[in-house]
Amino acid sequence: MKNRRMLLPALLAIVLVFSLILPASVAEASATVHPPDDRADTRSAVDSPSLASVMAVNMASIMGQAQPTPMVAAGHYHTVGLKSDGTVVTLGRNIEGQCDVGGWMDITQVAAGDTHTVGRKDDGTVVAVGDNTYGQCNVANWTDIIQIAASDAYTVGLKNDGAVVAVGYNDGEQRNVSGWTDIIQVTAGYGHTVGLKADGTVIAAGYESAGQSNVGGWTHIIQIAAGSHHTVGLRADGTVVAVGRNDDGQCDVGAWTDIVRVAAGSDHTVGLKDNGTLVAAGSNSYGQCDVEAWTNIIQVAAGGWHTVGLTDNGTLVAVGYTYYGQCAVDRWTDIIQVSGGWGHTVGLKDDGTALAVGYNSHGQCNIGNWTDVIQIAAGFDHTVGRKADGTVVAVGDNYYGQCNVGNWTDIIEIAAGWHHTVGLKAGGTVVAVGDNYEEQCNIGNWTDIIRVAAGLQHTVGIKDDGTVVAVGDNEYGQCAVGGWADIIQVSASWGYTVGLKADGTVLTAGDNSYGQRDVSSWTDIIQVATGWQHIIGLSTNDTLVAAGNNSYGQRAIGGWTDMAQVAAGWHHTVGLKTDHTVVAAGPDVELAKWNLGVIKYTLTISSTPGGSVTTPDEGTFTYNAGVMVHLVAKPEKGYRFVNWTGDVDTIANVRAATTIVTMHGDYTITANFAFNWPLTGGIIGAVVVMVGLVIFFMRRRRATQTKGQGRSKTTPKRRR
Numbered sequence: 001m002k003n004r005r006m007l008l009p010a011l012l013a014i015v016l017v018f019s020l021i022l023p024a025s026v027a028e029a030s031a032t033v034h035p036p037d038d039r040a041d042t043r044s045a046v047d048s049p050s051l052a053s054v055m056a057v058n059m060a061s062i063m064g065q066a067q068p069t070p071m072v073a074a075g076h077y078h079t080v081g082l083k084s085d086g087t088v089v090t091l092g093r094n095i096e097g098q099c100d101v102g103g104w105m106d107i108t109q110v111a112a113g114d115t116h117t118v119g120r121k122d123d124g125t126v127v128a129v130g131d132n133t134y135g136q137c138n139v140a141n142w143t144d145i146i147q148i149a150a151s152d153a154y155t156v157g158l159k160n161d162g163a164v165v166a167v168g169y170n171d172g173e174q175r176n177v178s179g180w181t182d183i184i185q186v187t188a189g190y191g192h193t194v195g196l197k198a199d200g201t202v203i204a205a206g207y208e209s210a211g212q213s214n215v216g217g218w219t220h221i222i223q224i225a226a227g228s229h230h231t232v233g234l235r236a237d238g239t240v241v242a243v244g245r246n247d248d249g250q251c252d253v254g255a256w257t258d259i260v261r262v263a264a265g266s267d268h269t270v271g272l273k274d275n276g277t278l279v280a281a282g283s284n285s286y287g288q289c290d291v292e293a294w295t296n297i298i299q300v301a302a303g304g305w306h307t308v309g310l311t312d313n314g315t316l317v318a319v320g321y322t323y324y325g326q327c328a329v330d331r332w333t334d335i336i337q338v339s340g341g342w343g344h345t346v347g348l349k350d351d352g353t354a355l356a357v358g359y360n361s362h363g364q365c366n367i368g369n370w371t372d373v374i375q376i377a378a379g380f381d382h383t384v385g386r387k388a389d390g391t392v393v394a395v396g397d398n399y400y401g402q403c404n405v406g407n408w409t410d411i412i413e414i415a416a417g418w419h420h421t422v423g424l425k426a427g428g429t430v431v432a433v434g435d436n437y438e439e440q441c442n443i444g445n446w447t448d449i450i451r452v453a454a455g456l457q458h459t460v461g462i463k464d465d466g467t468v469v470a471v472g473d474n475e476y477g478q479c480a481v482g483g484w485a486d487i488i489q490v491s492a493s494w495g496y497t498v499g500l501k502a503d504g505t506v507l508t509a510g511d512n513s514y515g516q517r518d519v520s521s522w523t524d525i526i527q528v529a530t531g532w533q534h535i536i537g538l539s540t541n542d543t544l545v546a547a548g549n550n551s552y553g554q555r556a557i558g559g560w561t562d563m564a565q566v567a568a569g570w571h572h573t574v575g576l577k578t579d580h581t582v583v584a585a586g587p588d589v590e591l592a593k594w595n596l597g598v599i600k601y602t603l604t605i606s607s608t609p610g611g612s613v614t615t616p617d618e619g620t621f622t623y624n625a626g627v628m629v630h631l632v633a634k635p636e637k638g639y640r641f642v643n644w645t646g647d648v649d650t651i652a653n654v655r656a657a658t659t660i661v662t663m664h665g666d667y668t669i670t671a672n673f674a675f676n677w678p679l680t681g682g683i684i685g686a687v688v689v690m691v692g693l694v695i696f697f698m699r700r701r702r703a704t705q706t707k708g709q710g711r712s713k714t715t716p717k718r719r720r
Contacts, residue, residue, distance in 0.1 A: 068108045068122075069626040069664065070596035072310045074303030075112030075150075076266070078551075081316065082110045084597025088119060091590055092322065094551040098130030112303070113150035113188075120148045126157060136168030151188035151226070158186045164195060174206030189226030189264075196224045202233060212244030222652055222660070227264035227302070234262045236652060236659070238630070240271060250282030260628035260660060265302030265320075272300045274630045278309065285361065288320030298624045312624045314595040322552060322571050323591070326358030327584035329574065338576045340531070340569025341378030341416070347582060348376045354385060364396030378569070379416030379454075386414045392423060402434030417454030417492070424452045430461060440472030455492030455530075462487050468499060478510030493530035493568075500528045506537065516548030531568035538566045542578065553590025599625035601663045610639035610673030623663045633657045633671035642672040 073080040078092030078099055086106045090099035096115040104127060109120040116130030116137055124144045128137035134153045142165060147158040154168025154175060162182045166175040172191035180203060185196040192206030192213050200220045204213035210229040218241060223234040230244030230251055238258045242251035248267045256279055261272040268282030268289055276296045280289035286305045294317055299310040306320025324343040332355060337348040343359030352372045356365035362381045370393060375386040382396030382403055390410045394403035400419045408431060413424040420434030420441055428448045432441035438457040446469060451462040458472030458479055466486045470479035476495040484507055489500040496510030496517060504524045508517035514533040522545055527538040534548030534555055542563050546555040552571040560583060565576040572586025604620045605613050612618060615632035623629060634657070635641050641657040647667035652660045661667065 067599060067625075069599065070310060070314060071110065071299055071626065072301045072308050072316060072596070073110045073112040073117075074263075074265070074301040074306060074308050075117070076114045076304030077321070078112060078117070079301075079303065079306070079308050079316075079318065079591065080110045080112045080117055081594055081596050082107055082119075084314075084599055086122070088117075089594060089596075090117065090551075091553065091587060091594075092551055094549075096131035099551055100129045109148055111148045111150040111155075112301075113155065114152045114304070116150060116153075116155070118148050118150045118155050120145055120157075124160070126155075128155060134169040138167045147185060149186045149188040149193075152190050154188065156186045156188050156193055158183055158195075162198065164193075166193065172207040176205045185224060187224050187226040187231075187264075189231065190228040190266075192226060192231070194224050194226050194231050196221055196233075200236070202231075204231065210245040214243045223262060225262045225264040225269075225302075227269065228266040228304075230264065230267075230269070232262045232264050232269050234259055234271075236656070238274070242269060248283035252281045258630070260630070261300060263300050263302035263307075265307065266304040268302060268307070270300050270302050270307055272297055274628070276312070280307065286321045287324060287359070290319045298627050308591075310596065312598070312627075314598040316591050316594050316596070318588070318591050322587045324359035325588060326569060326572050327574075327586045327588040328357045329582040329584050332582040333580060335576055335580050335582050337376060337565060338567045338574045338582055339376050339378040339383075339416075340529075340567045340572060340574050341383065342380045342570040344378060344383070345567075345569065345572070345574050345584065346376045346378045346383055348373060348385075350580070352388070356383065362397035366395050375414055377414045377416040377421075377454075378567075379421065380418045380570075382416060382419075382421070384414050384416045384421050386411055386423075390426070394421065400435040404433045413452055415452045415454040415459075417459065418456045418494075420454060420457075420459070422452050422454045422459055424449055424461075428464070430459075432459065438473035442471050451488075451490060453490040453492040453497075455497065456494040458492060458497070460490045460492045460497055462490055462499075466502070470497065476511035480509045481507075489528060491528050491530040491535075494532050496530070498528050498530050498535055500525055504540070508535075514549035518547045519545075527566060529566045529568040529573075531573065532570045534568060534573070536566045536568050536573055538563055544575065546573075552587045553593075554586050556585040556590060601625055602666045603629060603661065603663065604668040605631075605671070606669075607633065607671040608673050610675065611635035611641060611671065613671050625663055627663045628660050629663060631659050631661055631669075631671075633673075635673050635676075638676050639673045640676045642674050644669050644671055646670050 081089045088101040088104045107119040111118045118128045126139040126142045144160045145157045149156040156166045164177040164180045174193045182198040183195040194204045202215040202218045221233040225232045232242045240253040240256045259271040263270045271279045278291040296312045297309040308318045335347045347355040354367045373385040377384045384394045392405040392408045410426040411423040415422040423431045430443040448464045449461040453460045460470045468481040468484045486502045487499040491498045499507040506519045524540040525537040529536045537545045544557045562578045567574045644654045646669040650662040
């Protein structure tokens with residue numbers, strides 16, 4: 001009987017243990033029985049890859065792929081594009097040779113520093129061009145590199161073993177990275193280097209005066225970017241963190257969500273959302289944050305003061321420094337004169353009104369209310385208009401008083417320089433206002449003048465006898481025009497002067513750093529225009545010739561015909577056609593010609609019973625190479641998500657129901673679900689135990705009662 005009484009508690013204990021062990025064992029079995037690629041994923045939670053360690057595989061996949069993924073990189077003053085065939089294109093400043101990449105081949109990644117460009121080849125070696133003052137281009141001996149980064153005057157390389165190498169400037173000890181290990185991505189700021197570790201934490205070296213290196217507490221980071229004095233981190237959940245200088249709000253990214261990439265410029269931050277749109281924070285002094293209208297973006301780069309986006313059709317869009325929309329003149333009609341400033345273009349219509357496009361930071365394009373205008377001139381950041389009655393109007397930057405022309409009268413010609421304005425009066429005298437640091441406004445004694453021109457810091461005038469006078473900065477000899485004769489038009493720019501002779505030939509004086517004065521062979525010229533480092537000539541056959549710098553595409557005028565007038569801005573050229581329409585060449589137009597190529601991959605998604613993939617959905621989808629796709633798997637009631645299986649090398653976290661997959665090939669993946677035994681089994685076990693306990697106590701009570709009754713019948717009462 002005693003053994004029988006012990007039997008029930010023993011059985012209940014067995015049931016309790018079984019109810020706890022069974023769910024875990026069944027759940028593990030259900031998670032590994034039927035993976036879609038016939039491979040059992042038997043890794044435990046301890047040895048499963050972390051989000052960041054899988055990103056390391058992702059990085060290796062990106063860098064080691066057979067076909068390069070098109071990408072764009074932005075330096076301080078230049079833009080670099082990697083084409084799908086492994087060649088590279090550039091646009092922008094090339095003073096130091098940073099755009100001399102014409103011979104590069106087999107490139108799989110590009111990076112742009114301040115004045116140098118770096119490329120990673122498919123064999124893990126690295127090439128670099130541009131300024132090498134501090135040895136930032138000394139990368140020829142690097143091997144086994146899987147990622148590169150470039151900044152002000154130094155270059156960083158990530159090796160396939162997680163170590164980091166660096167060359168170049170080291171004033172802030174930003175190159176002190178030799179002891180770093182387990183790194184899966186590197187980025188470089190002005191004077192600080194940041195590394196993303198395989199466990200999702202972040203490390204930094206270099207300047208920390210603005211807090212830009214205070215990244216020690218970051219976790220769950222999957223991508224990093226460094227600006228001049230700030231650092232940005234993308235979390236696995238699509239949110240963003242930032243530290244460092246925040247004078248312009250470049251670190252105000254706390255409210256961002258659904259971000260799949262981040263980029264950091266000098267003083268601005270850009271985030272690419274999973275729907276192909278962008279958000280931006282920080283300085284917008286050059287319009288570098290005006291990206292809210294962009295769509296279908298698959299990659300973004302932030303330069304010093306400009307932002308570039310790669311679209312899903314392989315073309316690019318850009319805003320910011322040199323990309324001001326100053327070339328957006330294709331819809332202009334009824335134009336009779338054009339003029340180009342630093343970053344804006346002005347057009348005079350035949351009804352006396354004016355149009356303007358481009359950089360408008362100082363209101364230099366606010367000329368919509370002008371009337372009765374018969375001539376226009378665009379300066380650096382100001383615009384001047386001459387009215388039919390001989391008075392003058394001006395808008396824009398007036399820091400030096402260059403717009404103080406309200407009292408001018410009897411003006412028959414105007415010219416706008418960098419920060420000064422010149423007016424030719426009917427009597428042959430000249431007036432000037434604005435910056436006079438180089439005495440460029442000292443023209444009070446000029447007489448018999450018939451034409452005027454204004455350069456950076458010098459002023460030029462043609463006398464009625466065809467000779468020329470000049471005042472102002474003469475560092476490059478740009479005012480050495482005393483021997484010129486038979487001149488009918490002059491044009492002046494940064495450090496040089498051009499004169500058109502009556503016989504159609506051209507004379508020049510001053511700086512020739514970019515060959516802008518190489519015009520000795522020109523003939524039959526009827527008008528000249530000067531930009532910062534380029535010169536354009538209009539020929540008698542209504543075509544154009546050009547000399548000088550072409551790094552911004554400002555000389556891409558070879559196909560232009562039927563031209564009536566030409567103007568040159570800082571980095572762009574504007575042409576007025578005989579039908580009164582306008583064409584333009586420059587960075588906006590040149591970048592629009594780029595097509596880095598389109599590579600498409602398919603993503604096939606399925607799920608096991610017990611749940612479904614809700615984002616993007618289940619089925620087969622097509623994406624551009626390099627696109628980061630959000631994945632969301634949702635279990636049904638009573639089930640739980642287990643993992644992703646299949647082609648999972650570029651999935652950020654295979655055990656997370658919400659994660660990201662980066663497209664670098666054709667992938668087939670499955671979301672696996674399992675019956676939620678820990679909950680269901682636990683409930684069943686608890687019910688069994690409770691029922692068993694009730695039965696146990698009821699039987700025990702009954703046994704006690706029976707025993708009591710038996711004793712009362714057989715035991716006599718004691719007498720006192």
